Amino acid sequence: MDTTPTAAGRIFASPLARRLARDAGIDLAALTGSGPRGRVVKADVERARAEGVPAPASAAPSPDAAAPAPAPSPAAAGKTGLQPWQTFTEQPNSQMRKIIGRRLTEAKQTVPHFYLTIDCDLDALLDLRKQLNAKAAEGTFKLSVNDMLIKAAAAALRKVPAANAVWTDEAILLLDTVDISVAVATDRGLITPIVRDADTKGLATIATDVKDLATRARDGKLKPEEFQGGGFSISNLGMYGIREFAAIINPPQSCILAVGQGEQRPVVKDGTLTIATMMTCTLSVDHRSVDGAVGAEFLAAFKAIVEDPLTLLL
Known part of the structure; x- marks a missing residue:
């Protein structure tokens, strides 16, 4: 027994x-x-x-039983809402990450966002980019699609200045300069260095500025004035294969343009089915300072410039 x-x-x-x-x-x-x-x-x-x-x-566990994973402390579980059996690795928030979290929460809760989406044919822009890069001297700048989109957005803002606005309780501020904030991912969080006077700069200068700003942003070497005070933002996730998304507005700005991947799609041109490289862009808009018609007018101007990119050289 x-x-x-x-x-x-x-x-x-x-x-x-x-x-x-x-x-x-x-x-x-x-x-x-x-x-x-x-x-x-x-x-x-x-x-x-x-x-x-x-x-x-x-x-006592059997010899072949797997050892249980450590559980979070009751205090940690209470703060996070995790259950005792859920484990995690704690990564302390940097000061930048705390500021980003606070500002994005405030933006989403207090700014009345609405969204407008448009598709742009990229083939002409890609062809122009190829030609310009082929003519560039060895070792100098190489234009990216994003560089050209920054210039296109700046030119569109010059055509539709009502979209280059800031909301205040007393008045809508229409900005005199076109300063484009460009979203850059870093180890410490997202930061938006600014291409100042983007509408007056050539493509080569924009390409050089963006490369320099992005490098120093990732190294944590930007000055405050280089990432504070822009008037319009661009966030491009196309390089990650993202087709379409909507970004959160960067206060006090009124608009942010979310750029998706350029991809070949079937389209109808002049009644004929063909293949084109299409890019979907979504404009997030603060409805307090920019009306729907103004946002639509901006996107129409942006699309026209992207699809006829020689105007970027004028």
């Missing part, structure tokens, strides 16, 4: 019952045996398993 010791003494159980109880995580001490002299048998274990009898509070 086999026995299993417990704090209360010895529990009589058959070898089969003990094995079944161990495999099912059932505390034999919680069972009433139906065998001879109260011995726990197979039927008792199976009945307990069906009724959900708990496992022993201090049962």
Whole structure:
């Protein structure tokens, strides 16, 4: 006859019952045996398993059982809303990350966003980019699609200055300069260095500025005036394969343009089905300072420039 010791003494159980109880995580001490002299048998274990009898509070794990992962402290679980069995690695928030979180929460809660989406044919712009990069001197700048989109957005803002605005309770401020904030991902969080006077700069200058700003942003070497005070933002996730998204406005600005991936799609041109490289862009707009018609007018101007990119050289 086999026995299993417990704090209360010895529990009589058959070898089969003990094995079944161990495999099912059932505390034999919680069972009433139906065998001879109260011995726990197979039927008792199976009945307990069906009724959900708990496992022993201090049962030792079997040698081949995996060690349980450490659980978060009660205080941590209370702060995060995690359950005791959920584990995590804590990554302290940098000061920049705290500021970003606070500003984005404020923006989403207090700014009445609305969204406008448009598709642009990129083929002409890609062809012009290829030609310009081929003519560039060895070792000098190389234009990216994003550089050209920054210039296109700046030119569109010159055509539709009502979209280059800031909301205040007293007045809508129409900005005299076209300063484009460009979203850059860093280890410390998202930062938006500014291409100043983007409408008056050539493509080569914009490309050089963006490369310099992005490098220093990732190194944490930007001056405050280089990432504070822009009038319009661009966030481009196309390089990650994102087709379409909507970005959160960067206060006190009124608009942010979310740029998706350029991809080949079937389109109809002049009644004929063909393939074109299309890019979806979504404009997030603060409805307090920029009306829907103004946002639509800006996107129409932006699309016209992207699809006829030679105007960027004028």
